[in-house]
Amino acid sequence: MRVNTMSSLKKTTGSKEDDAELRRGPWTLEEDTLLVHYIARHGEGRWNLLAKRAGLRRTGKSCRLRWLNYLKPDVKRGNLTPQEQLLILDLHSKWGNRWSKIAQHLPGRTDNEIKNYWRTRVQKQARHLRIDANSTAFQGIIRCLWMPRLLQKIGGSSAPSAMTAQNPAVSQPIPIYAPPLPTFPPALPPLPQQEAPLDMSVIMHCMEHRQQTSDSEHGTSSCISSAESMNVSQMSQLSEYPTSPFQAIGSNSDYSNLVKDCYYVDSNCYDMESINLATMSVPGELGISAVDRHMGDGDWSGYDFGDNEWNMDELWPFRNLQGKET
């Protein structure tokens, strides 16, 4: 438990009398109780006034933050589910660090929590790979490795999803990437031995193409995702996540054609991708090598993209992308 050291009394701007009494640092049970009871009686808003009337020696901002991030009854606690993680990755790829906007699609989760998740989990991976978390390369890794893995997790889980139809915040179709590259599920075909590595310039071309398409179709969209969207209920059915790049596309001919363009129409690209991913590993190391080992016997269940670190050498196709940045 956090100890209220400080310096909890600290001067800020304002009158000397008021400032000397302003508390900072961790909240006590007594303060929480005061705040909760006051809001139960009088509601939220006018936080500065609320703080005074509730008898709290806190700033209005502090009260608001404590309520929204911690005390509010519908605040969900505990680890983020794979569904939630997937949604965060997807929405962040579209909106960037718009935490509050992202949080609106994750009921019970606060912008602070999502921000912390991004910084501690996602950016950590980028740091270990020594690439910019906002780079195209890392975006590619997220889309092609992390998200498919989460989708698999979701597909293989019967746990209730945060993204169910009862959830009003996500009842609308949520635009999502159909991953630009094929995934690598257990059902992958045997690996050809002598294929050339996938030229990542193809992927770049694809991304640029899709960027343009998206921009032209949506005006202000800065997202490189497809114009296609995926219903949340579909997201929760991702046990059907495709085993080929075109399977995911379903009946959407526009996107299908677009992706086919990007893949040179030739389904060999699928094989090529699988080659790259399968040959990236270095036995005995963490990260993708673990994936690789699982791939060998068709079992991916033991690998958690969210928790392990990745080795940049193992992700060499994406490393090529890095040089194309900016």
Add this chain to the structure above:
DNA sequence: AAAGATCCCAACCGCACGATT
């Protein structure tokens, strides 16, 4: 077992913006 490193997250800060005075 102890020390150091790293992780994690609650809380704070500064800024921006719209509403009100």
Add this chain to the structure above:
DNA sequence: TAATCGTGCGGTTGGGATCTT
């Protein structure tokens, strides 16, 4: 119109918890 207030947002920090050596 300018000043002030209230609110919300994104970035950063502090320090307890956990892991590693």
